[in-house]
Amino acid sequence: MELRHIRYFMAVAEERNVTRAAEKLGIGQPPLSQQIHALEDELGVRLFRRTGHGVVLTEAGEAFATDAKRLLDNAQQAITNAKSAGRGEIGQLNIGFTGSAAFNPVVAILIRKFRQSYPAVSLTLVEGNTAQLLSYLDDGRLDVAFVRLGNQSPAGVAFHHIAVEPMKLVLPTTHPLAKKRKIPLNALAQDSFVLLPREASPTLHDVIIGACRDAGFTPLMGQQAPQLSSVVNLVAAEFGVSLVPASVCQIRVEGVVYADVLGGNISIRLALASRKDARTAKVANFLAIANDPTMNLSGLVASD
Structure with missing residues (x-):
């Protein structure tokens, strides 16, 4: 039994007339009658009973029509789903981000825009460090990842520039230079x-070590922080000072101040990483939004 046989049957069942059904299907009336008889022979039951005005469904035909309609609906839905998946409109997209990238408003803006454009795509968000995220990309656990881009360029990974973010100083409020806007x-x-x-x-x-060396000194290594938000808390506890991406200034912790670097142009790049050999439609759609010039992402980095 083929889907076309079921379509032929449903056309006759809806029109209750073989001639009109044939016209609707765009085929001749004799071939349609032959197909209906072949279907009845295959099923071993009569599906239609002839009347003076056409045909009506038998009891077996009524039962078959219920399931036949569901089969056709399912087949149409399968076609629709395949086309939607091919356009990246359904499915799941796995997005990674580093702890420092998460503070940049660009990340939230791009994810929100994607959700608005493709509401039927489910998103899974994964936080990790750069090495972890690139490993997850490589083994397929992630589709894209927001990372702070340095000099590394792993094979098979494409990096798409998102923004250049300035670095800011963070000092405890008790520091002698805490009242300075630029240091x-x-x-x-x-x-x-x-x-x-x-x-x-x-x-x-x-970036931090390099900036200090460019300024003529090697930084004294103090307490290590487990994550970027902890850096601000440790500075507030007077463990030392630090340099953080400007978007981190949105973390308002009592006991710290943020300041610009005087005479320095210290910045860090934010990039979107994806696998070169796995450019699915969903990934292509996400990258298209990220690369859309009308998004004007460069001016969205937070500052103090």
Whole structure:
């Protein structure tokens, strides 16, 4: 039994007339009658009873029509689902982000825009450090990931520029320079720096160390923080000072102040990573939103 046989049957059942059903289907009346007889022979029952004005369903035909309609509906839904999946309009998208990237408003804006554009796509959000996220991309557990982009360029991964974010100083309010709006970085050469471990955030760690060395000193390594939000809390507890992406300034913790770096142009890049060999329609749709020039993402980085 083929789907076309079921379509033929339903056309006759709806029209209650073989000639009109044939016209609706765009085939001849004799071939349609032959197909209906072949279907009845296959089922071993009569589906139609002839009347003076056409045909009516038999009891067996009534029962078959109920399931036949459901089969056709399911087949149409399967076609619709396949086309929607091919356009990236349904399914699941797994998105990763680093702890520092999560504070950037661009991340929330892009995810919100994608959800508005593709409401039938389910999103799974995964937080991790850069190494973890790139590993998850490689083994297929993630489709895209927001990462702080350094000099690393793993094979098979494409990076899509999202934004360049300035770095800000964070100091305890008891620090002698806490009332300054702009502070030269080398003025903190004798302070301990609260940092994330390099294995947790290599790009952020290297940017801070590199900036200090460019300013003429090697930073004193103080208490390590398990995550970026903890950096601010440890600074508030007077464990030292630090440099953080400007978007972190939205963390308002009593006991800290944020300041610009005087005479320095220290920044960190935010990128969207995806696998080069797995450009599904869902991923392509997400990247299209991220690369849309009308989004004007460059001006959305928070500042103090």
